[in-house]
Amino acid sequence: MELATGSGGTKSVPVGELWMHSGDCMTNSSAVNAPYTCSGNIYDITLNPEGNINSINEVRHP
Numbered sequence: 001m002e003l004a005t006g007s008g009g010t011k012s013v014p015v016g017e018l019w020m021h022s023g024d025c026m027t028n029s030s031a032v033n034a035p036y037t038c039s040g041n042i043y044d045i046t047l048n049p050e051g052n053i054n055s056i057n058e059v060r061h062p
């Protein structure tokens with residue numbers, strides 16, 4: 001799981017941190033602390049052949 005850190009950078013985080021970040025971006029973007037930003041709530045989600053989530057990466061959008 002990765003969150004955008006601005007300027008094309010990302011940081012690997014545990015799924016719980018990604019979950020909290022996405023919730024804050026949807027409900028209270030002022031709660032998001034640097035180096036993270038809210039990037040338009042755009043996420044790239046990949047699945048394995050069984051349909052389980054393999055990865056979730058926040059896509060930076062200015």
